[in-house]
Amino acid sequence: MSSWGWASVFGGSAAKSKDTPKNAILNLRCTLGMLAKQEKQLQNQMDEQDAKARKNVTANKGGGCHASMAKAALRRKKHYEHQLELTSAQMLTIEREVSSIETANLNKESFNAMKQAQQAMKTIHGGLAIDKVDQTMEDLRELHANGEEVSEALAQGNVGQGVDEKEPDERLAEL
The missing domain is CATH 1.10.287.1060 (ESAT-6-like)
Incomplete structure (x- = not known):
């Protein structure tokens, strides 16, 4: 055996x-x-x-x-x-x-x-390699920066389009 x-x-x-x-x-x-x-x-x-x-x-x-x-x-x-x-x-x-x-x-x-x-x-x-971590962190920073730019652009675009300032002035003068 x-x-x-x-x-x-x-x-x-x-x-x-x-x-x-x-x-x-x-x-x-x-x-x-x-x-x-x-x-x-x-x-x-x-x-x-x-x-x-x-x-x-x-x-x-x-x-x-x-x-x-x-x-x-x-x-x-x-x-x-x-x-x-x-x-x-x-x-x-x-x-x-x-x-x-x-x-x-x-x-x-x-x-x-x-x-x-x-x-x-x-x-x-x-x-996990340090270059991969650094690259990922850099990509995240860029994405956050892009997001902030988009948010600012969207916020600025609405401010000027709301009401035409000339029209109320003209109506005020007519009254």
Whole structure:
């Protein structure tokens, strides 16, 4: 079977690349949950060994082998403490990785948005050249000037044609 599947034909690789950070974060958070359970279990085991050591120390007052049992319990407790420290360090490392992936993903999304904005600006300004803008503005100024001249010509043409001034003067003289 070919390595080409329907997903690659219909853009599955882009979706897969977007899902990769999400899957990594989910996997890391699942691991954090598992480590938190282990941390709780180690804490319980430490408490249990501490209780055994205390019990054997109080029972040792009468003499016997209780002292060696108390020491063994304290050694186990120390071992669990070390395991707890390692587990806590692992959790911290994983939390940092989650944060790093989230930050990197946000950076990538921000970059993609800026790149898309750049493309939009190129498309918008693609047809705009300064000579074309200057020529259009000059044409508009000429058209406005022509319009003003036409308006003035029309306004002046009506002023003189309204009433013949000689006729009223002649009639006034006749009266």
